[in-house]
Amino acid sequence: MLIARLTQWAFYDTKNPQYLLSVGDVFYNSERYDDALKAYEYADKRLPGQAVVREKIALAKAHRKEEKLVRKEDL
Numbered sequence: 494m495l496i497a498r499l500t501q502w503a504f505y506d507t508k509n510p511q512y513l514l515s516v517g518d519v520f521y522n523s524e525r526y527d528d529a530l531k532a533y534e535y536a537d538k539r540l541p542g543q544a545v546v547r548e549k550i551a552l553a554k555a556h557r558k559e560e561k562l563v564r565k566e567d568l
Contacts, residue, residue, distance in 0.1 A: 510536035510546065517549060526557040 500516055517532030530553040537546045 507539065510539040510543075513539065514546065514549065517553070521549070521553060521556075524556075524560075526553050526560060529553045530557060 513536035520529035
């Protein structure tokens, strides 16, 4: 429900990336790194060059890469 509400707010408030960051944080904390990365990248498009957004993108990419390595090892 929270994700749906935040996504709806992000859709209507196209100037404020905070809703997208919040959606990304929910996904990130749920270990859904691909979805988190998408939300953070959309936030970066709305307000490019923000250090906080770039850091969140870097963290999501790092966790996603780590997750893929673990999957390869499990095969």
